Amino acid sequence: MRAMGVVAKGAKCGIDGCDEAGARSLGTARVEAAGLRVATGGKKAVLCRAHYKEWKKESKDDRDLERARYGRP
Ligand SMILES: [Zn+2]
Structure with missing residues (x-):
């Protein structure tokens, strides 16, 4: 696609x-690892502000979940 540099002007x-x-x-793999569905097949995925927030939340939740699982008897 036309992704040049960080976020190409006008990228959706x-x-x-x-x-x-x-x-x-972000790297597409990392985005998909957080449970978000990327429509493009490229190595990089562009996220809007809302989805970036969601991605950040999801990746953090994953880590917290792991910790909670292992920390519990
Ligand atoms: Zn979005």
């Missing part, structure tokens, strides 16, 4: 079904 969010303006660019 790469999440399936989302049409917001892109704010951050």
Whole structure:
């Protein structure tokens, strides 16, 4: 696609079904690991602000979940 540099001007969010303006660019694998569905097949996925927030939340939750699981008797 036309992703050049961090976030190409005018790039749209790469999440399936989302049409917001892109704010951050992340590796597609990391985005999918957080449970978000990326519509593009590239190595990098562009996320809008809302989805970037969601991604951050999801990745943090994952870590907290792991810790909670192992920390509990
Ligand atoms: Zn989005």
